[in-house]
Amino acid sequence: MAKIDRATSLFAVNRYDRKRAVTAKCDVIENPDTDKIFAQLREEILPSLGFRPANESAVSFMDMAFIGTVGTPSEGLRAEFTGESEETAKNMNYLTASMMIAVILIFAILVYQFSSFRQACIVMLTVPLSFVGVVAGMFISDFPFSLATFIGLVSLTGIVVNDAIVVVDFINQGRKRGLKVRDAIIEAGINRLRPVMLTTATTIGGLLPLFLNLSGGAEFWQPLTGAVIFGLAFATILTLLVIPVAYSLAYFNADKKAAAAA
Known part of the structure; x- marks a missing residue:
């Protein structure tokens, strides 16, 4: 009647502003400079993953939201800085x-x-x-x-x-x-x-x-x-x-x- 398999799946669906969300966290070196870390995320890491600023302007330190570019693996996704x-x-x-x-x-x-x-x-x-x-x-x-x-x-x-x-x-x-x-x-x-x-x-x-x-x-x-x-x-x-x-x-x-x- 049925086949039972063990598999890994989501144990909870988290939401941010009523939208499905996944929180990405990482460890940093001792005494980090948060401004440099966020600058690297904005200027290097997120663009390399196919994200672009949501406001369509040049990347600045005030950019908080990024959206996936069409034709990239990040299409349809939205990345935001929180905390x-x-x-x-x-x-x-x-x-x-x-x-x-x-x-x-x-x-x-x-x-x-x-x-x-x-x-x-x-x-x-x-x-x-x-x-x-x-x-x-x-x-x-x-x-x-x-x-x-x-x-x-x-x-x-x-x-x-x-x-x-x-x-x-x-x-x-x-x-x-x-x-x-x-x-x-x-x-x-x-x-x-x-x-x-x-x-x-x-x-x-x-x-x-x-x-x-x-x-x-x-x-x-x-x-x-x-x-x-x-x-x-x-x-x-x-x-x-x-x-x-x-x-x-x-x-x-x-x-x-x-x-x-x-």
């Missing part, structure tokens, strides 16, 4: 949105404080300058651009504008006293140099123990503090140079207009 990589991508998107909101709010506060769009834009120049310092600092320290680094980047957005606010406000005070733009900029550079440098030094000094990991156990916080330290140091140096130049360019004819109005 740590999935959570990291979600957090990156959340932090990116938070940074955009923070930049908009900071800009609105600066416009209200200075009653000038030009001066608000001058102060906001320090934000991209700090990003250059973060990239250089991560390269020098050999830290990956991880989630902790991005958190430091978001925090840095609200920190680096402080020095520029001090400089621009002092220039405005000098102009109210009747100084020309050039003289007000020179006076601000001389009188605000020490406060700006001391503010930066004290902030960096407070973060150094975490960055150097003197007591151990602060590996997660090192990229975060490194982003703040290098970004703040780089932005401070350029603030003392770029902000006065930007102010002079924005108000290059302000003295002539004031004289004509008088």
